[in-house]
Amino acid sequence: MAGTLIVAESDEGRLRPEFWELVTAGRALSAAAPGGLAVALLGSSAGSAAEDACGAGAAEVHLVEDEKLAEPWPEAHAEALAELCSELTPEVVILPRTVLGSEVAARLAIRLACPLIQDAVDIELDGRGLRARRPVFGGAVLATVYATAQPSVVVPRPHVFPAAEPSGGAPCPLVRHRPSFAAELRTQCGPRTRYATTGVDIERASVIIAGGAGLGGPEPFELLREVADLLGGAVAASRPACDAGWVDSALQVGLTGKTVAPELYMAVGISGAIQHLMGCSSSQVIVAVNTDPAAPILNVANYGVVGDWREVIPAFRDALRARQHQLSGVL
Numbered sequence: 001m002a003g004t005l006i007v008a009e010s011d012e013g014r015l016r017p018e019f020w021e022l023v024t025a026g027r028a029l030s031a032a033a034p035g036g037l038a039v040a041l042l043g044s045s046a047g048s049a050a051e052d053a054c055g056a057g058a059a060e061v062h063l064v065e066d067e068k069l070a071e072p073w074p075e076a077h078a079e080a081l082a083e084l085c086s087e088l089t090p091e092v093v094i095l096p097r098t099v100l101g102s103e104v105a106a107r108l109a110i111r112l113a114c115p116l117i118q119d120a121v122d123i124e125l126d127g128r129g130l131r132a133r134r135p136v137f138g139g140a141v142l143a144t145v146y147a148t149a150q151p152s153v154v155v156p157r158p159h160v161f162p163a164a165e166p167s168g169g170a171p172c173p174l175v176r177h178r179p180s181f182a183a184e185l186r187t188q189c190g191p192r193t194r195y196a197t198t199g200v201d202i203e204r205a206s207v208i209i210a211g212g213a214g215l216g217g218p219e220p221f222e223l224l225r226e227v228a229d230l231l232g233g234a235v236a237a238s239r240p241a242c243d244a245g246w247v248d249s250a251l252q253v254g255l256t257g258k259t260v261a262p263e264l265y266m267a268v269g270i271s272g273a274i275q276h277l278m279g280c281s282s283s284q285v286i287v288a289v290n291t292d293p294a295a296p297i298l299n300v301a302n303y304g305v306v307g308d309w310r311e312v313i314p315a316f317r318d319a320l321r322a323r324q325h326q327l328s329g330v331l
């Protein structure tokens with residue numbers, strides 16, 4: 001029996017970075033759950049993922065291999081994981097909040113007829129079961145929820161749990177499984193298409209310049225991009241800017257977008273609706289540029305500039321350029 005089972009995702013044979021956030025959550029739970037910590041890796045043994053997963057401090061890494069698991073096929077992954085859970089009988093199963101992980105978690109909970117907690121910001125085992133807090137009503141309220149049946153499936157909110165350091169212990173046993181896929185799969189999965197992206201990934205960026213509806217169109221995002229380039233950062237956006245097609249929806253920050261935690265988050269022409277703040281409130285420093293002194297973003301910003309981006313941002317860009325020029329003269 002595994003007390004806590006962490007489901008790792010890999011990409012081209014390497015563990016995805018969010019795995020280490022799940023390890024932090026899993027290590028805390030495994031201290032309270034008999035059976036310790038185990039890792040499940042679905043796909044193939046190619047690359048270093050299985051070996052690196054041992055760094056979680058897991059007693060075992062369970063490698064579930066089948067060609068159906070080579071692609072991000074939610075039904076196949078959920079089916080294979082359900083089989084593994086029946087064998088290992090974990091108390092808690094932790095999955096990442098990725099596109100694949102969120103869907104597999106839901107499908108897994110249905111197959112196992114067990115509770116599911118999505119978007120958990122903290123989790124703990126107590127006498128009643130798994131206790132978690134999660135945002136509800138569009139992030140306006142944090143609800144405390146209990147999962148009292150086993151296993152409990154939980155999906156932590158990204159960037160809330162700090163990434164764990166890999167433990168440098170001895171390699172752990174790798175247990176191989178081959179799912180039977182006894183039930184016929186009712187969905188199909190086509191080949192994966194990879195899109196080339198340019199620039200810095202917003203989920204990893206240390207500086208983000210985000211634009212909102214206040215920019216009025218796609219062109220001003222070029223200006224934000226210039227500032228982001230000067231700071232070695234990335235451009236992001238609020239939902240209306242993405243919905244209007246001004247920028248790619250992959251750049252959306254918020255409840256239905258990405259959760260980011262940069263050192264600097266600059267919100268330009270963004271009002272600060274709770275659904276947007278849900279995605280950026282873990283930033284170390286928030287700077288807001290807004291014409292409206294009553295905009296909610298100014299209540300959470302560390303620095304607020306009440307002004308028009310048309311004046312503020314070009315002046316900021318020019319000041320950054322001048323400073324870079326000065327520094328290159330010194331060096």
Ligand SMILES: Cc1cc2nc3c(=O)[nH]c(=O)nc-3n(C[C@H](O)[C@H](O)[C@H](O)COP(=O)(O)OP(=O)(O)OC[C@H]3O[C@@H](n4cnc5c(N)ncnc54)[C@H](O)[C@@H]3O)c2cc1C
Pocket residue numbers: 138211212213214215237238239240241252253254255256257258268269270271272273274275276279289290291292295307308309310
């Ligand atoms: C279930 C649900 C999920 C949602 N998920 C998300 C999400 O993931 N991400 C998200 O962002 N939103 C999300 N929303 C939408 C959210 O509620 C807000 O509508 C949205 O965040 C507002 O975007 P905005 O701040 O860009 O636009 P607005 O609220 O229209 O704000 C524009 C701001 O720009 C300022 N401004 C205007 N002109 C200028 C200027 N010249 N210079 C400087 N400032 C200027 C205005 O004063 C205003 O504050 C969600 C909503 C729901 C109901």
